[in-house]
Every structure is written in C-alpha cells, then in structure tokens.
Amino acid sequence: MLKVSGLNAGYGSVNILWDLEFEVKDGEIVAILGSNGAGKTTMVRAVTGMLKPSSGSVQFNGDELSGKNTRYILDAGIVQVPEGRQLFTEMTVLENLEMGAFNRKTKEHFRDNLKKAYGWFPRLEERAKQAAGTLSGGEQQMVAVARALIGEPRLLILDEPSLGLAPNIVDDILKVASDMADHDGISVLLVEQDITKALACADGGYVIENGKIVLHGTAKELSENEHVKKAYLGI
Amino acid sequence: MSTFLQACVNGLLMGGFYSLMGMGQNVIFGVMKIVNFCHGEMLMVGMYLTFVLYTFFGIDPYLSVPIVAVVMFLFGALIQHTLITPSLGTKSFTNLLFLTVGLGLLLSNGALVIFGSTYYTINTPYSQTYINLGPVTMALPRLISFGVLVVISSALFAFLKYTTTGKQIRAVSQNPVGAEVVGINVKSIYILTYGIGVALAGVAGSLLTGFYTIFPTAGASFGFRALIVVVVGGLGSIPGAFLAGIFLGLLETMVALFISPSYSDLIVFVTFIVILVVRQTIIARRR
Numbered sequence: 001m002l003k004v005s006g007l008n009a010g011y012g013s014v015n016i017l018w019d020l021e022f023e024v025k026d027g028e029i030v031a032i033l034g035s036n037g038a039g040k041t042t043m044v045r046a047v048t049g050m051l052k053p054s055s056g057s058v059q060f061n062g063d064e065l066s067g068k069n070t071r072y073i074l075d076a077g078i079v080q081v082p083e084g085r086q087l088f089t090e091m092t093v094l095e096n097l098e099m100g101a102f103n104r105k106t107k108e109h110f111r112d113n114l115k116k117a118y119g120w121f122p123r124l125e126e127r128a129k130q131a132a133g134t135l136s137g138g139e140q141q142m143v144a145v146a147r148a149l150i151g152e153p154r155l156l157i158l159d160e161p162s163l164g165l166a167p168n169i170v171d172d173i174l175k176v177a178s179d180m181a182d183h184d185g186i187s188v189l190l191v192e193q194d195i196t197k198a199l200a201c202a203d204g205g206y207v208i209e210n211g212k213i214v215l216h217g218t219a220k221e222l223s224e225n226e227h228v229k230k231a232y233l234g235i
Numbered sequence: 236m237s238t239f240l241q242a243c244v245n246g247l248l249m250g251g252f253y254s255l256m257g258m259g260q261n262v263i264f265g266v267m268k269i270v271n272f273c274h275g276e277m278l279m280v281g282m283y284l285t286f287v288l289y290t291f292f293g294i295d296p297y298l299s300v301p302i303v304a305v306v307m308f309l310f311g312a313l314i315q316h317t318l319i320t321p322s323l324g325t326k327s328f329t330n331l332l333f334l335t336v337g338l339g340l341l342l343s344n345g346a347l348v349i350f351g352s353t354y355y356t357i358n359t360p361y362s363q364t365y366i367n368l369g370p371v372t373m374a375l376p377r378l379i380s381f382g383v384l385v386v387i388s389s390a391l392f393a394f395l396k397y398t399t400t401g402k403q404i405r406a407v408s409q410n411p412v413g414a415e416v417v418g419i420n421v422k423s424i425y426i427l428t429y430g431i432g433v434a435l436a437g438v439a440g441s442l443l444t445g446f447y448t449i450f451p452t453a454g455a456s457f458g459f460r461a462l463i464v465v466v467v468g469g470l471g472s473i474p475g476a477f478l479a480g481i482f483l484g485l486l487e488t489m490v491a492l493f494i495s496p497s498y499s500d501l502i503v504f505v506t507f508i509v510i511l512v513v514r515q516t517i518i519a520r521r522r
Contacts, residue, residue, distance in 0.1 A: 048416075050415055050416075069420075070415055070416070070418050071418040071420065074417075074418040075504075078406070080416060082413070082416045083411070085415030086410050086416055087410065087413060088405065088406045088410050088413055089409060089410070090405075090409050090410065090471075091405060091406065095402060097405070098399075098402065099402065099406050099414075099417045099419075100417055101412075102417055102418035102419075116325075135322075147417065151417070169371050190507075219265040
C-alpha cells in the first residue's frame with residue numbers, strides 16, 4: 001500500500017532523512033521507532049506533503065505522492081494524527097471534528113463517521129460543545145484521533161500518540177488503532193518513542209537513527225534484537 | 236437632555252464605523268498575526284472609489300457599496316498574493332511593518348497626485364433630509380449607514396461562526412499547522428482574509444461619503460482607531476471589536492459634548508493607554 005524508497009528530506013541546506021526505505025501493507029500496523037530527534041516527525045511531514053522531499057519516492061497504491069500538496073495526499077487516503085495534536089483550541093470539539101472532513105466525500109459521510117468516532121471515544125460526545133482547549137491531554141488526543149478518522153483514512157499515521165499521556169489512555173488509543181486495522185482494513189503507521197508499547201501492537205517495525213533506517217523486522221524480531229534491547233529497552 | 240441623546244446617537248454611529256474598521260483589522264491580525272498599517276488608507280480608497288462612481292457614473296453612494304466591496308476585496312487579494320504572502324515567509328515583523336506602512340503612504344500620496352488636495356463631498360438629493368426620532372434629529376445618510384453597518388457586522392459574525400469557510404479561517408488563526416494537517420490551503424485563506432479585511436475598510440469608506448469629506452489622509456484617524464478597537468475589544472473577537480468600536484465612538488462624542496471637541500483625540504488615546512496599563516496590571520497580578 002505505502003512504499004517509501006530513497007527518501008531524502010530536510011530543512012534548507014540541512015538534510016535530515018537519508019535514503020529512507022520502508023513499506024506498509026494493507027491492514028498492517030507498522031511502527032517507526034526512534035528516539036527524540038531521530039527524524040521521525042520529519043519523515044511524517046515528508047510523507048504527508050507538509051515538507052517537500054528533496055528526492056525519493058512515496059508510492060501509495062501505485063500513485064506517486066512525492067512533491068504533492070497536503071490536500072492531494074489527504075484525498076489519496078493518508079491522514080495523520082500530528083505530533084502535539086494540533087487542535088483548534090478555541091473551537092468546540094464538534095467543530096474540530098468537522099474540520100476533519102476535508103473533501104466532498106468525507107463531508108457527505110460526516111454524520112455516520114461522527115457516530116463511529118463517538119463509538120470509539122464516548123467521552124467526546126459528552127464534550128462536543130466544549131472548547132477543545134479545555135479538555136484534558138488524553139481527551140485532546142482522542143479529538144485528534146477522531147478528527148483523523150472523520151477523514152476516512154486508508155493509512156492512518158499516528159505521530160507520537162503516547163507523548164505526555166497517562167499509560168491507560170495510550171493503551172485506549174492504540175487499541176482503537178489495532179481494532180481499525182483488524183476490522184476496517186485500515187493500515188496504521190505508528191511513529192513512537194515508547195518502543196515497548198509500539199511493538200506490543202505492531203506487526204512489524206523499522207528503527208530510525210540519525211535519519212537513517214538501521215534495522216527492520218517483525219515485532220517479535222525487533223523486541224528480541226540485541227541492539228534494540230540495549231539502546232531502547234534498557235535490558 | 237436632547238443634546239445628550241443626540242450626542243449618544245452620533246457616537247453610536249461613529250462607533251459603528253470604528254467597529255467595522257476594527258473587525259477588518261481583527262480578522263487580518265487573527266489569521267496572519269500582522270498589523271495592517273494601511274487599513275485607514277484602504278478606507279480612503281473606498282471613499283474615492285465611491286466618489287468616482289458617483290461623479291462619473293452617477294451611481295448613488297449607497298448603491299455603490301457592493302461594487303466597492305467587490306473591487307476592494309480583489310484589490311486586497313492582489314496585495315496579499317503579490318506582496319504580503321512573500322514577505323510572511325521571512326517571519327520578520329519589521330518587513331511587514333515597512334510593507335504596510337509604505338503601502339499606506341503610497342495610497343494616500345497616490346490619491347493626492349490623482350485628486351489633488353481638494354476636499355470633496357458627495358451631495359445626494361437626500362443629503363439634507365433629516366428624520367426626527369423623538370428628541371433626536373438624524374440625517375438620513377447617517378441612519379442608512381448605521382443600518383448597513385449593523386447588517387454587515389452581523390453577517391461577518393455569522394459567516395465566521397457558521398460557514399465552512401468561516402470555520403477554516405478560524406482554524407488557520409488558531410493553529411496554522413493543524414489547518415495544514417486537515418488539508419486547508421493556508422495561503423488561500425490568507426488571500427481571502429486580507430481581501431475581506433480590505434473590503435470592510437472600503438465599505439466603511441463608501442458609507443462615510445454620505446456625510447464626511449473626502450481627502451487623501453481621511454483614513455488616518457480611522458486607521459488608528461481600528462488599532463485601538465482591536466486591542467481593547469480583544470484579539471480575534473468579532474463581538475468584542477464591535478462593542479469596543481461603539482464604546483470608542485460614544486467616548487469621543489461625550490468628550491466633545493462635555494469638554495471640548497478639540498480634546499476628543501487626546502482623551503481617546505489617553506483612555507486607550509489607561510486601559511492597556513490597567514489590563515496589564517490585572518494580568519500581572521493573576522500570574
């Protein structure tokens with residue numbers, strides 16, 4: 001479904017990503033693992049069109065997305081839950097979710113998708129009329145995930161969903177992600193620092209260090225890998 | 236008593252203009268975080284546009300409001316696209332300061348070159364029509380202007396609150412990164428916003444021509460007052476800007492009535508400074 005090859009990207013003359021290669025298949029949860037500053041968010045920005053890659057290709061179901069704008073990539077079906085949530089804090093929860101419907105198709109399906117989103121996160125229905133900024137961190141993350149679901153993703157990118165949240169909320173959110181992968185055939189690209197949590201729900205993963213992929217394998221292989229154990233799991 | 240009521244009504248009306256100017260400035264500031272220092276000059280351009288439409292094509296000043304709105308919107312959109320958007324990339328406040336101040340100078344001096352320093356007025360058949368509302372007498376042009384102002388302000392408020400595009404404008408003003416994430420074309424929203432802001436200023440100018448003289452620097456005092464309205468009414472708040480504008484208009488006429496018309500500018504700006512200081516102190520205490 002998603003096939004990234006030879007991807008280079010950076011800011012100005014500073015190159016951050018070096019020949020990135022990875023792949024996400026239909027219905028799969030793939031984890032991109034790495035510590036702070038490894039280039040994970042830059043990768044997300046390059047894949048979603050927020051940053052123009054300097055070279056390389058981003059193939060999505062045979063369509064070349066590299067160099068396309070964010071709207072085109074959303075229409076293609078790649079929707080992200082950005083790092084830091086990026087909500088519209090003075091707008092209500094419902095208005096935030098409305099903004100997730102970016103094209104005619106998702107606007108037409110809004111009612112149904114909203115019901116579905118409230119099904120995943122009942123708390124949001126109670127808070128629908130509240131300004132998003134007044135919600136707790138966990139609830140805000142739910143809004144961000146729900147906003148992405150309203151956009152009917154075929155590939156959902158979760159950028160650091162665990163950042164600053166209580167463990168049980170992270171579990172809830174990751175559970176929604178794996179349910180979606182199982183039932184709706186959505187693929188998930190899970191970008192995480194918390195490697196234990198990520199590998200617990202992912203099918204496979206890639207480890208990124210200094211903007212380069214240094215390892216990849218199934219979740220089991222990675223959690224048993226000596227380098228991963230030493231560098232990330234502290235074992 | 237009737238003088239007092241008369242002053243109230245006049246203040247309310249002038250306040251309506253400050254509100255309209257302030258709302259335009261507020262929308263622009265809210266979305267792009269820039270101060271449009273040529274906002275007053277845009278009002279002046281709207282005045283001359285109305286004057287030209289009246290003198291050469293015989294179009295009534297009130298009928299020219301929609302024409303002025305459209306022309307000024309396009310003018311603003313063009314300026315945004317060709318001048319402001321490229322400068323936004325530099326993230327330099329001084330660049331944008333010089334750009335909008337320079338644009339203002341260009342416009343007012345351009346008007347001086349084209350129209351000279353003559354003070355023009357538009358005399359319509361109904362200019363001298365007065366309407367008696369109890370103890371208050373009001374010139375018909377002022378009454379119509381106030382009605383149009385209220386309608387436009389409410390329409391702007393409803394547009395931002397309920398329409399998809401209005402929500403997108405608010406989204407960009409609250410979180411441009413989030414807006415990009417959900418596929419909003421931030422640059423088009425900038426163009427739209429600046430167009431709307433400039434159109435509001437132009438419409439204010441057009442409505443003013445019914446009872447105000449037209450000259451190259453006519454916009455300056457309105458431009459300054461628009462800034463006060465934005466700061467007093469609260470950044471990004473349309474109802475706040477509306478109320479602040481009305482307050483400012485009332486304050487001015489009260490000063491003119493009870494003290495002296497020549498002090499009204501002085502008192503307005505002193506009040507502004509006092510409000511700023513008091514608010515800053517309150518904010519500092521809360522921390």
